[in-house]
Amino acid sequence: MYFTLLAIIAIIPFVLGVVILFHNRTPFFQVAISFLLLLAFWQLDLSILYGVELFEIEEAKRYFTFFRFGIIFNFPVVCYFMYILLTRYSKVSLFSKKVFLWPLRLVLIFSFMLSTAVYVLSNTALGVRGLEMYYPGKQYPNHYYPIFGDWQWLFVLNTSLTLFVAFTLIFFSIFLAVKEHRLFSLYLSITVFSVITIGLLSGYKILPLFVSGFSSILLTLIIFIGLIQNLTRGLKEQKNLLHKIMNLNPNYIYVKNEDHQYIIANEAMASLYDMDVEDLLNKTDLELNPRSVQAVKIEMEEKKVLLGIKPKYEKLDKIVDLRGQVKWVEVLKIPVTLEGKQLILCIGNDISQRKRDEEYFLKTEKMSVVGELAAGVAHEIRNPLTSLKGFVQFLGEDENLKHRNHLRVMAEEIDRINEVIDELLLIAKPQGKTFKKEKAAEILDDVVLLMEETAKAAHVQFSITADPELYIMCNKNHLKQVFMNLIKNSIEAMEFGGMMTIYCSLTADGYAQFILKDEGEGIEPDRIEKLGEPFFTTKERGTGLGLTVCYKIVKDEHRGKIQFQSELRKGTTVTILLPLDPIEEAKKRFI
Incomplete structure (x- = not known):
């Protein structure tokens, strides 16, 4: 029963480590994966000692010495953790200088060589000579207990160094700049230190062996919480980065659902309604501006896109914001399917300034043409016009003329033409340089x-x-x-x-x-x-x-x-x- 229970417990960190392995392989997570897999094998190693009814002593010894690498190779894992902590994540400038890299690398190499030597010796009589039956009393089940060889001190040294490095990591974790990194590093360092300490106490009969197995469940959960916090932070950072990119973009960007409600929008889009992004979300254009013909038109266009009548809507639109400012926007609306839901993505490019520039250049060109026409035509018209007006005045002096009223109208029209010529000449004149x-x-x-x-x-x-x-x-x-x-x-x-x-x-x-x-x-x-x-x-x-x-x-x-x-x-x-x-x-x- 105890063997089965402890073996099942060993599966928990193993499954968690494999799941993380396929989702995230950043340095922090590599250390966590390594420790969880080693913890799983170590707990399996302890469960073998309770398989009294399943294994003979010699068979149990072989399995025990084989799976012993679960605790032995924790030393290079914690050393690698210290290496990445001091070279990548610590905000203490002393440890970020390249001069300290080679001692850390030497420590990493030494830890791996020492653990390898301890593991090899553990599979000989110098490390573990054999197993014996241990009877702890009625309250605890009988189980095998290892008989250590003359070189067991090397195993104790390896384990003691692991504890020392784990304790040092707890101190270094305090200096991490990012809160999530700091918490996760503390979780992992404390967990490693606690698991190995409980394992040693169990190995020297101070605590029952199965206590180490049950404690690993709690410690695995602690690591799991730390991992979730880091994953959540990663997603949060990506989300914040996406929002920053959207808000820095001057274009109008938004996503609407099937009910035409805004579910994503950037600050440029919210500025059209003179409000914050949070106030814009979960609202429709008709709710924001109920009396607007423009809002009705937008909703009708989006319905066509959502229903597939228009697979892609692309148009130059003239819109008016709530402050009454007219804007010209190049609009692109695309239907998007996400998790079975039909959404619509819209990107609007404000080309109002470009339109104003075009109108300005058009007006400038017109003014240039008018000026050229005025300069070339006005003087040519004025001379014969002066003669015409003189003849009209001369004829008007004849009191016997029957059509004097017609001459008066002609004189008025000639005056009107003169006004036009005066304005043309004023346009054609160069700007006054003296003020x-x-x-x-x-x-x-x-x-x-x-x-x-x-x-x-x-x-x-x-x-x-x-x-x-x-x-x-x-x-x-x-x-x-x-x-x-x-x-x-x-x-x-x-x-x-x-x-x-x-x-x-x-x-x-x-x-x-x-x-x-x-x-x-x-x-x-x-x-x-x-x-x-x-x-x-x-x-x-x-x-x-x-x-x-x-x-x-x-x-x-x-x-x-x-x-x-x-x-x-x-x-x-x-x-x-x-x-x-x-x-x-x-x-x-x-x-």
């Missing part, structure tokens, strides 16, 4: 004075709030042209009159800020993006050049910014930011 220090409030006063009659006729009133001490370096006449164009547009947008509000102030970052706000019909959102493009207009009789001139003067000439915000039937707000000194601003950009 003067001007008072911003005076520029606005001059513009309002010029536009006052037009505003009264349209029942539009002005409200001006301007910093009287704000000075800017600028081309005064060109800025007047900008404000006149914008105010004219606002007056035309207020069909039934209203209030035109103008603010002028200095911003915290040192820019002159002009805000022009009207109460007109507003501009549709999809048209705002095209404002400033040559020949694009929202008016029936517009030329599409007024705002082009404004953009050229503000952005190119004065190194400023111009922005439009509009809401239908509520009005439009134009914000202009100008550096106090455009020349210095240009130098900064160049640097």
Whole structure:
């Protein structure tokens, strides 16, 4: 009975060692595997001593001496453990220097040679002469007990050195940098020390022999716990590394389940909803944004991918985040099957900046073409146009002419053509290189004075709030042209009159800020993006050049910014930011 029980106990560390052998072979685990396999053979060795009814004394002696390597070769195992501990894992710089490698290697070689010599002697009469029957009393079963030879002291030396190295390892384990490594090293070192100590006490009849076998179960469990902690740490590190890689990636990456819930997402994706990743998980787009048409569209597209209607969805999408920012995203959605569950992987590449660059280059090219056309055509048109207007005025002086009203219309249209030519010439002109220090409030006063009659006729009133001490370096006449164009547009947008509000102030970052706000019909959102493009207009009789001139003067000439915000039937707000000194601003950009 005791033999069978101890033999079964011996299988436990053996099975655990084999399982680990096929899953992990890092240095730490190599030591653990070696110790568990040796522990299994050692426990089998002890079980043979209880096989009184199964083996004759001579047969039991042969098996006993053969399986004795289970305890003997623990010495090179603990020495190898010390070697990898001091050379790979210890944070004590003293032991990481190459000068200490050769003594450690010598110790490793010596341990293996000593253990080999002890094992060879154990199979001779010098190590184990034989076995004898031992009767411990009624409370314990009878069993064989070894009779040691004259060289048994060599075995005791080998075992004592094993205990010494194991005890030293307990000390060195404290200096491991990684918590999981430190705990596992302590588990293993204490286990080796405890098992061998109990084995010695059992071998010298201080404790029953079978106590060593039962204690190995507990110690095997301790090693198992340490191994699980290390495996868990490895998985945790891989998971953390994966999350770091995903979060460092600027692309939008996420995985959804069949219910369209986010189960994996990176920080870039979470930023679209202005929340943390943890808050995004286990939610759908419709839950996050119930009223969004965009969310419904996304869910319908993903259903097609999950159902296999579209094996791979690849498209350029225009999306709007919760902050109202428009983004262009190249979307790739792929169905993924994992453990019988259908998932969808999505990778979105934000190309908004590329789209903005393309639009900028397109606008620049248009401006270049317009400039060339303006320079080549405007002067050729103006000369015959001047002659035409002169003849119209001359004919208009004839009081007997029947079609005087027609001449008046012709004169107005010629004036309108002249306005277009003036704007074309302004676009074609090179940027002004000379700027003067001007008072911003005076520029606005001059513009309002010029536009006052037009505003009264349209029942539009002005409200001006301007910093009287704000000075800017600028081309005064060109800025007047900008404000006149914008105010004219606002007056035309207020069909039934209203209030035109103008603010002028200095911003915290040192820019002159002009805000022009009207109460007109507003501009549709999809048209705002095209404002400033040559020949694009929202008016029936517009030329599409007024705002082009404004953009050229503000952005190119004065190194400023111009922005439009509009809401239908509520009005439009134009914000202009100008550096106090455009020349210095240009130098900064160049640097």
